Amino acid sequence: MSAAHLDDPYLTELHNASSSGERVRTPKNPTLQSDPVMGPQVSDVLEQLERAEQLATRDQPAAAVTIYESCADDEDPTYNPYRDLCRLQLARLLAFELGNQQRARALFELLVGAPSDVGSEASLALCELDLESDPCQARACLTKLADLSSEPQLAREAKSLLGRWRLDSEVCK
Known part of the structure; x- marks a missing residue:
């Protein structure tokens, strides 16, 4: 292969070579890089979500938020099945890790009607x-969800949380 061909980024990437002809190492965990023609693949999206989960569990919620925001905002159709999940995880981190309850509430309210x-x-x-x-x-x-939800699983979970959070005995006006 001549040096002229090594100026082509596709060939450089394909053959792990630099424009000077030296072999370069490909990083083991590259960031999400999609083919400009094909867009991201499902495996790329799943890797991205796995990385966000790892960051969240390693006390790096701000880094995880960045990934979830990217997933939620990406208009590529590959993200469609995962967009609501990204928004949910984003909202949970904002609310319960970073204390941004106002933004989290807006996201949760947006997701209430989401399927699944x-x-x-x-x-x-x-x-x-x-x-x-x-x-x-x-x-x-929780009482409203337990009594009025048309989804039996949601109603059961709401009743369970009333007990787990010790709200079933809470005296309220």
């Missing part, structure tokens, strides 16, 4: 937001 478990989790998280500051409000929120 994301909508249910968002509904429960809205109740959890009030747990420390206004336990009676948290109790009212």
Whole structure:
């Protein structure tokens, strides 16, 4: 291969070579890099989500937030099945790790109607937001979900949380 071909970024990347002809090492954990024509692949998105989860569990919530924001805002269709999950995880980190409850509440409210478990989790998280500051409000929120939810699993979880959070015996006006 001639040196002229090594100025082509595609060939340089493909053959792990620099423009000077030297072999370069490919990083073991590259950041999400997608093919400009194909866009990100599902495996890329899943790796990105796994990385965010690792950061969140390693007490690096701000770094995880950056990844979840990127996932939630990316308009590529590959992200469509994961966008609500990214928003949910983003909101949870904002609320319960970083203390940005106002922004988290807005995200949870956006997600309440989402399909699958994301909508249910968002509904429960809205109740959890009030747990420390206004336990009676948290109790009212969970009671409403337990009594009025058309989703049996959500109703069961709300009833369970009333007991776990010791709100079933809370005296409220």
